[in-house]
Amino acid sequence: MDNKRRPLKCIFICILVAVAVLFVYINADRQSEVWDAPAHRKSLPAEPQWEDPGPYHVAYPRNYKFIMDDTPVCKTKTPFLILMVPVAPNDVASRDAIRAMWGNERLVLGQLVETVFIVGLPGGSDAQQQQEQLEQENQQHHDLIQSNFQDSYHNLTIKTMLMLEWLAEHCDSAAFVMKVDSDVFLHVENLVQLLLDPGTPKRDYMTGLVWWHSPVLRNPFIKFYMPRSVIAESEYPPYPLGMAYVMSLDLPAKILRVSPQIKPIYIEDAYLGMCLKRLGISPTNPPDDNMFLVTPEHPLNSCSLSKVIAMTTTSRAQLRSYWEQIGQKAQC
Numbered sequence: 001m002d003n004k005r006r007p008l009k010c011i012f013i014c015i016l017v018a019v020a021v022l023f024v025y026i027n028a029d030r031q032s033e034v035w036d037a038p039a040h041r042k043s044l045p046a047e048p049q050w051e052d053p054g055p056y057h058v059a060y061p062r063n064y065k066f067i068m069d070d071t072p073v074c075k076t077k078t079p080f081l082i083l084m085v086p087v088a089p090n091d092v093a094s095r096d097a098i099r100a101m102w103g104n105e106r107l108v109l110g111q112l113v114e115t116v117f118i119v120g121l122p123g124g125s126d127a128q129q130q131q132e133q134l135e136q137e138n139q140q141h142h143d144l145i146q147s148n149f150q151d152s153y154h155n156l157t158i159k160t161m162l163m164l165e166w167l168a169e170h171c172d173s174a175a176f177v178m179k180v181d182s183d184v185f186l187h188v189e190n191l192v193q194l195l196l197d198p199g200t201p202k203r204d205y206m207t208g209l210v211w212w213h214s215p216v217l218r219n220p221f222i223k224f225y226m227p228r229s230v231i232a233e234s235e236y237p238p239y240p241l242g243m244a245y246v247m248s249l250d251l252p253a254k255i256l257r258v259s260p261q262i263k264p265i266y267i268e269d270a271y272l273g274m275c276l277k278r279l280g281i282s283p284t285n286p287p288d289d290n291m292f293l294v295t296p297e298h299p300l301n302s303c304s305l306s307k308v309i310a311m312t313t314t315s316r317a318q319l320r321s322y323w324e325q326i327g328q329k330a331q332c
């Protein structure tokens, strides 16, 4: 009885193994199809084929223009530090708050600091009205840069790359740029102090809250889901978190140079990490872990506050209250 069953068992196992091998082979083939596609396409007759990149692969076709760009920043003077704030077109309240707080500091430790805001095209039914308001706002402050792509969360990579284009074109003789989100508390003096430190590199330098081993998330039901077909690796290369990062101003042109070789994904900070890796440049940890804080436990005590460079806040009122506190003496 046992002897008769053995060949059957063997056949069953053989079939199972064959199916498994076939499965692995098909899958491997599918992956290589994705990665090799541009090379295959090159050998085909030149017929432009539009392919929907899908929401996880945001095209950055480099054909956007600046439609509002009359700011004197980087054009009449050479600042030491540029604060670059990506913001939604209709978020006048955030821009005004920043203009009244950290965006209003011009001379810090003897160094010129200038703030500009970058926006895309407004959307929605009142887009035209928003656009007119933006133009009026810019006539008053001359600190808006606008490009002709649709401003949206999934277009953040486009916004970031346009920011780099603008910096490479106008600001390459300035020393540093900090990209900072509008809900972030920024301690400009601490930042300038770090950048003036002789230990801070002046080239190939990028710092912030560096994510060293950020996993590529494969759960389709969560934010930041990234399919294997777009990124096969299980980890992103190291990158500073998008809330606030600093770079030396030789980097925008270098990143733009390698970016055509890197698939643009909508997670803009991870995308910069992918470009840095291609350049062979690693981001640097800040000298103190307390300088860049994401979702810290609020309220921060005055000693910790005196060491912060950038941290996320939960409301504009909270941001303002921290701003008022840093003028006072720290209790350490």
Ligand SMILES: *[C@@H]1O[C@H](CO)[C@@H](O)[C@H](O)[C@H]1NC(C)=O
Pocket (backbone or CB within 6 Å): 148, 149, 150, 151, 152, 153, 154, 155
């Ligand atoms: C991104 O911008 C482009 C260009 O304006 C637009 O065609 C596209 O719909 C935008 N994508 C999203 C997700 O808003």
